[in-house]
Amino acid sequence: xxxxxxxxxxxxxxxxxxxxxxxxxxxxxxxxxxxxxxxxxxxxxxxxxxxxxxxxxxxxxxxxxxxxxxxxxxxxxxxxxxxxxxxxxxxxxxxxxxxxxxxxxxxxxxxxxxxxxxxxxxxxxxxxxxxxxxxxxxxxxxxxxxxxxxxxxxxxxxxxxxxxxxxxxxxxxxxxxxxxxxxxxxxxxxxxxxxxxxxxxxxxxxxxxxxxxxxxxxxxxxxxxxxxxxxxxxxxxxxxxxxxxxxxxxxxxxxxxxxxxxxxxxxxxxxxxxxxxxxxxxxxxxxxxxxxxxxxxxxxxxxxxxxxxxxxxxxxxxxxxxxxxxxxxxxxxxxxxxxxxxxxxxxxxxxxxxxxxxxxxxxxxxxxx
Ligand code: AMP
Ligand code: MG
Numbered sequence: 001x002x003x004x005x006x007x008x009x010x011x012x013x014x015x016x017x018x019x020x021x022x023x024x025x026x027x028x029x030x031x032x033x034x035x036x037x038x039x040x041x042x043x044x045x046x047x048x049x050x051x052x053x054x055x056x057x058x059x060x061x062x063x064x065x066x067x068x069x070x071x072x073x074x075x076x077x078x079x080x081x082x083x084x085x086x087x088x089x090x091x092x093x094x095x096x097x098x099x100x101x102x103x104x105x106x107x108x109x110x111x112x113x114x115x116x117x118x119x120x121x122x123x124x125x126x127x128x129x130x131x132x133x134x135x136x137x138x139x140x141x142x143x144x145x146x147x148x149x150x151x152x153x154x155x156x157x158x159x160x161x162x163x164x165x166x167x168x169x170x171x172x173x174x175x176x177x178x179x180x181x182x183x184x185x186x187x188x189x190x191x192x193x194x195x196x197x198x199x200x201x202x203x204x205x206x207x208x209x210x211x212x213x214x215x216x217x218x219x220x221x222x223x224x225x226x227x228x229x230x231x232x233x234x235x236x237x238x239x240x241x242x243x244x245x246x247x248x249x250x251x252x253x254x255x256x257x258x259x260x261x262x263x264x265x266x267x268x269x270x271x272x273x274x275x276x277x278x279x280x281x282x283x284x285x286x287x288x289x290x291x292x293x294x295x296x297x298x299x300x301x302x303x304x305x306x307x308x309x310x311x312x313x314x315x316x317x318x319x320x321x322x323x324x325x326x327x328x329x330x331x332x333x334x335x336x337x338x339x340x341x342x343x344x345x346x347x348x349x350x351x352x353x354x355x356x357x358x359x360x361x362x363x364x365x366x367x368x369x
Pocket of ligand 1 (some may be wrong): 057058059060094095106107110112113116136137175176178190
């Protein structure tokens, strides 16, 4: 049975577990990770087994400072160092060619390695104390929404790991941004809280978006460079439908106040109709809306079988990423059959939010008009 320790008290024990080849779930600013010694092939195998994760889906290697990167890579381009200096510790994972000592078990058979220095006091101390880099995918059962609280880790992995370091709910709530710097063209493999705009501004050149992000990695002929992006991810048990309008999509959500008001009402009316039809069929329904639109649902949808959740304010996409996975998990716990959610802008952090919401919705979006 795993122990759960709050605060700094568990760090020494956690480090000992890692050195003995065991698994420790740890907090980060994005989601909880499931850690093992990244240089130990057996520890990596254990991580895949605990998560039920396909072994071709590589793990992210966590370090506590930039100096710890050097021995893990066979090339260390200036641009990688620049991004590390700018964004670390923080929600950015950088792919570089791997050094020999990083086993293929950790990199899913690839000759590259994903590196990240998370911004969490406890975890930085834990990595340092372990004395080895920590391989850490998200600490959820493969295919489920990533864990944003220690409680979620326990729900998915109880009995399969040795310890959970608990630092309360995470801040950001969606996984790190991944940029590939192992080739000539910097490529975004997964959107996160470090935005595409910030990356290209820092590098002073264009960062290409891996087509698999847009296609969701599920279309024929599109092969995602981050193997993890091809799996059905972040998925609740319920079916989920995302709803938007033609105009919002065409204008990437940059519309006048009047256009916005009309679009909000179209989306809400469409969702209300579908909710009522589902309730009549005896289904349990969840609605995800924002602070700006909640009144369009609350007063107008009735019944005990509908659960209306405010994901945050659309003025603050980070308030929304913070809530998404928790809401999806709670819908699952409540036995919700069908979720309807509003779509939001892809700008800035919105790109990460919408990427996770689209994945949960099987990459389809409905038009309300
Ligand atoms: P997770 O641990 O759930 O955050 O998933 C890690 C993500 O990083 C997955 O989508 C992996 O496919 C991706 N990843 C890890 N290492 C590499 C790599 N060397 N090249 C490309 N993607 C990687
Ligand atoms: Mg994951």
